[in-house]
Amino acid sequence: MDTKTIGIVGARGHTGAELIRLVAAHPGLELAFVSSRELDGQRLADHSEAYRGELRYGNLDPAAVAAAGVDAVVLALPNGKAAPYVEAIDKAGGKTVIVDLSADYRFDERWYYGLPELYRDRWRGEKRISNPGCYATAVQVSIAPVKDLLAAPPVSFGVSGYSGAGTTPSDRNDPDKLRDNLMPYSLTGHMHEKEASRHLGLPVEFMPHVAPHFRGLTVTTNLYLAKPAKREDIVRRFEARFEKEALIHVVDEAPWVSHVANRHHLDVGGFAMSADGRRVVVVATLDNLLKGAATQAMQNVNRALGFDELTAIPL
Structure with a gap:
């Protein structure tokens, strides 16, 4: 299994913590960065029992997130905060998958609405995925x-x-x-x-x-x-x-x-x-926090990066 890189913006919140747990258990994902203004500089392992390693939280602005060049970014931000990150990643011209957990793109026809169990027939291999509420x-x-x-x-x-x-x-x-x-x-x-x-x-x-x-x-x-x-x-x-x-x-x-x-x-x-x-x-x-947020995000990340949809999701 080829290893892919992933970053999380807004990693301090409840959903961010659950995402970190899922990524840590994923055999094909490597956590490249976790961004949190409040926890900047602190070791991730000190806040998450699931993670082992020396990665530290950073306070990454949109340009820094885009420059990281990861395979996927999950935006776990409040409503109204996603656009600068999306714009920076789009401008960088890479192939980074974005999964947005806010409501910002749930009404945007250019984004796939990621509720797989109901809307599989709408999937066209999109790289911009809006996670349902x-x-x-x-x-x-x-x-x-x-x-x-x-x-x-x-x-x-x-x-x-x-x-x-x-x-x-x-x-x-x-x-x-x-x-x-x-x-x-x-x-x-x-x-x-x-x-x-x-x-x-x-x-x-x-x-x-x-x-x-x-x-x-x-x-x-x-x-x-x-x-x-x-x-x-x-x-x-x-x-x-x-x-x-x-x-x-x-x-x-x-x-x-x-x-x-x-x-x-x-x-x-x-x-x-x-x-x-x-x-x-x-x-x-x-x-x-799980099927309503982090688990569904992991389903969407898996699909977009070519993994089995249920990889790292305990049944």
């Missing part, structure tokens, strides 16, 4: 197998652990304010609502909340059907859509978020039918 991943998986059966916009109720709010202090990642609490926010027009609607090609209504647990999210989606259906027919659609997908598990009971925390797959199940067969409720759970 965590909630948007769960919402789309909950809807895609039956979207042609719907009579009305799906309605999704989401609850996430507070790691989804990042490391910058706010009410939504303050354990004291979240204790014994459920915090609603962005109840209309959330970025992931727009994202799921865009890529599914139908309007989705989404209402997110933050809970006191650290990691993992649940999305419960109400689906109104144009014609009555049987539960077994709905289940069969999901099983047929995802039967070859190692990271999407179709389960019978409504899944629990505690069962996917620290795991790399998504569970989708429940399939509760109304008495008249015109409404089905589907529940999806995933770890927002």
